[in-house]
Amino acid sequence: MSEKLLMKGNEAFAEGTVRAGCRFFAGYPITPQNEVPEYMSWRLPEVGGSFIQAESEVAAINMLYGAAATGIRTMTSSSSPGISLKQEGISYCAGADLPIFYANVARGGPGLGNIAGAQGDYFQSVRGGGHGDYRVFVMAPDSVSEMGNFPLHCYEVAEKYRVPAMILADGILGQMMEPLEFKFETVDPKSLKTPPWALGDCTGRKKRIVRSYDLSEGALEIMTLNRAKRYKEIEEKEVLFEARSCEDAELILVAYGTSARASTAALKMARAQGLKVGLLRPITLWPFPKKKIQELAAKTSSFLVVEMSLGQLVDDVRLAVDGRVPVHLHARPSGAVPTGEEIFAQIQEELKAQKGEYVCY
Amino acid sequence: MLLINPRPESLVDVKMHYCPGCGHGVAHRLVAEAMDELGIRERTIGVAPVGCAVFSDDYFNCDMIQGAHGRGPAIATGLKRTRPDCIVFSYQGDGDLASIGMGETIHSAARGENITIIFINNATYGMTGGQMAPTTLMGQKASTCPLGRDPQVNGYPIKVCELLAQLEGARYLERVSLHTAAHVIKAKKAVKKAFQNQVDGKGFSLVEILSTCPTNMGISPLEATKFIADKMLAQYPLGVYKGAEGGKIDVSRN
Amino acid sequence: MYQGIRISGFGGQGIISSGVLLAYAGMLDGKEVSFFPSYGAEMRGGTANCSVVISSEEVTTPVVSQPDTVIIMNEPSLAKFEPLVKSGGLMIINESLVKSRPKRQDIKVVLVPCNQIAADLKAPKIANMAALGAFCKHTGALSVEAVAKALPKVFKRAKPEILALNVEALKKGAALN
Numbered sequence: 001m002s003e004k005l006l007m008k009g010n011e012a013f014a015e016g017t018v019r020a021g022c023r024f025f026a027g028y029p030i031t032p033q034n035e036v037p038e039y040m041s042w043r044l045p046e047v048g049g050s051f052i053q054a055e056s057e058v059a060a061i062n063m064l065y066g067a068a069a070t071g072i073r074t075m076t077s078s079s080s081p082g083i084s085l086k087q088e089g090i091s092y093c094a095g096a097d098l099p100i101f102y103a104n105v106a107r108g109g110p111g112l113g114n115i116a117g118a119q120g121d122y123f124q125s126v127r128g129g130g131h132g133d134y135r136v137f138v139m140a141p142d143s144v145s146e147m148g149n150f151p152l153h154c155y156e157v158a159e160k161y162r163v164p165a166m167i168l169a170d171g172i173l174g175q176m177m178e179p180l181e182f183k184f185e186t187v188d189p190k191s192l193k194t195p196p197w198a199l200g201d202c203t204g205r206k207k208r209i210v211r212s213y214d215l216s217e218g219a220l221e222i223m224t225l226n227r228a229k230r231y232k233e234i235e236e237k238e239v240l241f242e243a244r245s246c247e248d249a250e251l252i253l254v255a256y257g258t259s260a261r262a263s264t265a266a267l268k269m270a271r272a273q274g275l276k277v278g279l280l281r282p283i284t285l286w287p288f289p290k291k292k293i294q295e296l297a298a299k300t301s302s303f304l305v306v307e308m309s310l311g312q313l314v315d316d317v318r319l320a321v322d323g324r325v326p327v328h329l330h331a332r333p334s335g336a337v338p339t340g341e342e343i344f345a346q347i348q349e350e351l352k353a354q355k356g357e358y359v360c361y
Numbered sequence: 362m363l364l365i366n367p368r369p370e371s372l373v374d375v376k377m378h379y380c381p382g383c384g385h386g387v388a389h390r391l392v393a394e395a396m397d398e399l400g401i402r403e404r405t406i407g408v409a410p411v412g413c414a415v416f417s418d419d420y421f422n423c424d425m426i427q428g429a430h431g432r433g434p435a436i437a438t439g440l441k442r443t444r445p446d447c448i449v450f451s452y453q454g455d456g457d458l459a460s461i462g463m464g465e466t467i468h469s470a471a472r473g474e475n476i477t478i479i480f481i482n483n484a485t486y487g488m489t490g491g492q493m494a495p496t497t498l499m500g501q502k503a504s505t506c507p508l509g510r511d512p513q514v515n516g517y518p519i520k521v522c523e524l525l526a527q528l529e530g531a532r533y534l535e536r537v538s539l540h541t542a543a544h545v546i547k548a549k550k551a552v553k554k555a556f557q558n559q560v561d562g563k564g565f566s567l568v569e570i571l572s573t574c575p576t577n578m579g580i581s582p583l584e585a586t587k588f589i590a591d592k593m594l595a596q597y598p599l600g601v602y603k604g605a606e607g608g609k610i611d612v613s614r615n
Numbered sequence: 616m617y618q619g620i621r622i623s624g625f626g627g628q629g630i631i632s633s634g635v636l637l638a639y640a641g642m643l644d645g646k647e648v649s650f651f652p653s654y655g656a657e658m659r660g661g662t663a664n665c666s667v668v669i670s671s672e673e674v675t676t677p678v679v680s681q682p683d684t685v686i687i688m689n690e691p692s693l694a695k696f697e698p699l700v701k702s703g704g705l706m707i708i709n710e711s712l713v714k715s716r717p718k719r720q721d722i723k724v725v726l727v728p729c730n731q732i733a734a735d736l737k738a739p740k741i742a743n744m745a746a747l748g749a750f751c752k753h754t755g756a757l758s759v760e761a762v763a764k765a766l767p768k769v770f771k772r773a774k775p776e777i778l779a780l781n782v783e784a785l786k787k788g789a790a791l792n
Contacts, residue, residue, distance in 0.1 A: 055468035062432035066439025177650040199424040203403040211427035265675035
């Protein structure tokens with residue numbers, strides 16, 4: 001569909017959103033996502049879109065709230081501290097059923113932390129993030145190719161269910177270069193239907209209101225329960241994952257994004273030595289591939305969760321496994337990147353322990 | 362019976378929740394009349410704030426969006442850049458515009474966004490119950506400064522029109538009041554001009570309306586108008602701070 | 616084949632563009648590739664470095680923690696990367712600027728007078744090309760021709776005569792033993 005390009009993850013992501021039909025971007029500089037606003041600043045005017053460098057992340061997400069209310073495809077991006085600032089606005093979008101789209105090119109935290117790639121924002125992403133009961137559709141790319149190709153799917157899911165959608169990447173995915181091809185037809189926004197809730201010219205129809213509140217007694221619960229039906233449908237229909245060598249695996253690695261890349265290296269080392277190891281890579285972090293993990297828990301002997309955070313993904317794996325088999329953790333928080341070698345070393349330990357060669361912990 | 366001054370089409374025929382003597386009802390009517398007279402109701406999108414006017418999304422008879430506290434100008438920016446053919450206004454109180462949302466206020470003005478802002482200054486927080494506002498007068502009592510605003514503790518009130526007048530991007534700034542019928546008529550002219558400017562592509566227009574909140578001040582509606590005349594006018598002089606001189610901004614911006 | 620590379624030097628020595636160039640050349644050559652730079656505050660002053668992988672198979676982690684080859688363009692980089700090189704790996708040293716030598720005996724060391732070669736060509740900015748030439752020769756991971764082919768793709772605004780000088784420096788680096 002297009003030629004092979006060598007692009008930075010951030011640029012591939014930006015180009016991917018434009019090709020997916022994004023015509024409005026507002027954002028604020030923060031490392032390691034600066035290539036996204038830089039790219040959008042010249043690319044969007046080329047296609048008749050709007051780019052604004054906002055005065056803050058707070059302003060940026062609220063500009064998105066306004067722009068998205070007119071029914072067009074919008075995007076903002078930031079990195080961890082900036083995403084924290086956007087949470088109130090994201091909560092408003094969730095409450096007003098606006099299908100906004102954004103990326104967190106995450107870095108080490110808490111606080112100012114550092115500018116290295118990290119996965120410490122997992123909970124913030126998959127549990128809503130801001131105030132109130134809500135969910136965000138979360139995709140976790142693990143390559144530049146996925147950075148460029150996931151935005152279209154995010155828009156489609158966001159619009160179908162009227163929920164915010166996000167990409168949870170990290171500094172490594174944002175900064176690295178890899179070959180990629182855009183595997184979809186470029187979307188012409190004019191070909192998209194204007195949604196029936198979009199604000200604009202009300203000639204010949206009733207006025208429309210976009211809002212996240214209802215103060216009348218019991219009304220907000222009904223509003224939230226109706227939204228929860230869509231959440232349930234997303235959980236049933238929109239789960240994505242990649243399972244590698246899981247069929248006969250005695251130990252299954254679970255990892256997403258950059259830590260899945262390191263885990264793949266470990267998987268290859270293990271298989272080269274004849275060790276029965278598999279890898280489950282959640283591609284959607286919410287909805288989480290809970291059923292797949294339950295199914296694997298019935299066959300495998302243990303899980304090893306690899307994450308660039310203190311132990312967040314491991315909670316979701318443990319909830320799914322529900323005590324059937326042990327779930328171990330390899331955690332490298334705050335900007336550290338696990339190596340294939342160190343993961344492989346822990347795989348060997350866990351397999352030895354499984355076989356009763358010695359008892360650990 | 363002959364109805365000389367019927368309800369504007371731009372105002373939905375529902376009962377408003379505002380307290381007796383509150384200025385919001387009058388201010389809403391002025392906005393609605395301006396929309397009617399300019400014939401822009403259908404293509405207008407309003408931004409409702411957080412505060413007493415949160416429910417204005419039910420009252421104005423045009424597409425409405427209600428947003429986070431203080432972020433009206435950012436939301437209006439997103440709407441206007443996406444739909445430059447629409448007329449976009451943000452209706453905000455003093456806590457919303459001059460406290461939590463001061464950043465958005467200043468930067469939307471600095472960018473010269475072609476939007477209209479209706480700013481209600483009643484020197485108090487209404488919906489949350491009479492706390493000190495950024496515009497609360499020196500010595501004025503509030504539920505968070507029960508002994509009166511003290512500069513040692515609370516600093517000084519913010520004069521929004523004077524502040525924004527420093528910015529090249531702000532094109533039209535006028536302060537008006539609602540405390541007498543004559544002032545209401547003048548306020549109407551200012552509100553209409555702020556919308557006309559946007560229709561003409563002239564850029565950022567803000568009308569600051571001195572208004573009443575008798576409930577939170579614990580006084581009668583009449584006393585509240587007297588409070589404006591005797592106290593607020595001295596701190597907040599009425600008048601035009603920027604007159605929308607010059608022509609259009611670059612309307613090719615989107 | 617698999618080549619994990621780290622390139623390290625001062626900001627301004629073309630460290631990042633060298634990495635991009637190798638990755639681009641690998642891609643044009645039909646290989647799987649990745650490039651990952653150090654970025655942000657670290658790019659100003661101090662040491663800039665990047666990771667490049669060129670492989671016949673899918674690239675797993677783009678952060679090369681145990682490089683097959685390190686290209687050392689300035690003095691501080693030697694101490695930083697000497698411990699990381701794989702046993703039996705290759706260290707290319709810019710001998711114009713780096714006076715120390717590695718203590719390890721289990722790695723191959725190639726000395727390249729990068730700045731001298733660039734100075735001879737009257738193009739001081741292209742010292743990095745001499746090192747890349749040596750990389751091509753001593754690893755066989757890429758041909759000089761493949762790197763030369765990638766040059767105009769990476770330096771889109773460079774004039775043809777500048778590109779020709781780059782190729783010249785590549786060849787001089789590759790001609791050394």
